[in-house]
Amino acid sequence: MSMFVSNVSDAEKLNFSFEIRKVTYAKLDEAVIDFELKATYEPYRDTEQGTKSKSFQARIKTSEIGRIKQAVEKKKEELNEALNEIKDKIKILLELQKKVEVNLSSIFDELFDISKRGFVPEEDS
Numbered sequence: 001m002s003m004f005v006s007n008v009s010d011a012e013k014l015n016f017s018f019e020i021r022k023v024t025y026a027k028l029d030e031a032v033i034d035f036e037l038k039a040t041y042e043p044y045r046d047t048e049q050g051t052k053s054k055s056f057q058a059r060i061k062t063s064e065i066g067r068i069k070q071a072v073e074k075k076k077e078e079l080n081e082a083l084n085e086i087k088d089k090i091k092i093l094l095e096l097q098k099k100v101e102v103n104l105s106s107i108f109d110e111l112f113d114i115s116k117r118g119f120v121p122e123e124d125s
Contacts, residue, residue: 001050001052001103001104001105002101002102002103002104003041003050003101003102003103003104004099004100004101004102005090005094005099005100005101005102006094006098006099006100007094008091008094011087011090011091011094012087013041013042014039014040014041014083014086014087014090014102014104014107015039015040015041015042015083016037016038016039016040016079016080016083016111017036017037017038017040018035018036018037018038018072018075018076018079018115019035019036019072020033020034020035020036020068020072021034021035021036021055022034025062026059028062029061029062029063030059030060030061030062031059031060031061031062031065032057032058032059033057033058033059033060033068033119034055034056034057035055035056035057035058035072035115035119036053036054036055037053037054037055037079037108037111037112037115038051038052038053039051039052039053039104039107039108039111041104050104052104052105052108054108054112056115056116056119056120057120058119058120071118071119075114075115075118075119078114079111079114079115082110082111082114083107083111086107086110090102
């Protein structure tokens with residue numbers, strides 16, 4: 001899904017949300033957490049909202065549940081930093097051309113990889 005960014009304020013309309021959708025106690029000592037990442041660009045083609053979302057699961061020991069809330073907040077900060085870097089690159093490109101085509105799918109894929117890091121073992125990613 002491509003979008004066209006024609007000014008700096010449009011670049012700022014690219015956002016994300018990272019949330020816990022569901023927690024399931026799979027076993028007495030293990031829980032499964034469903035995470036969801038959603039990337040949104042509004043307006044997309046003047047009237048539509050461009051959105052991509054994807055979820056993943058992480059298994060954790062029930063003794064580690066207390067750290068999850070803090071880990072999610074830290075992950076949101078990490079994602080925000082990455083998105084700000086992407087926006088900065090778009091702004092630089094806008095200095096070269098009045099309209100920049102940006103692929104929301106590739107931005108989303110980059111953010112999704114970041115969102116899984118630390119929650120899902122590398123070989124499961």
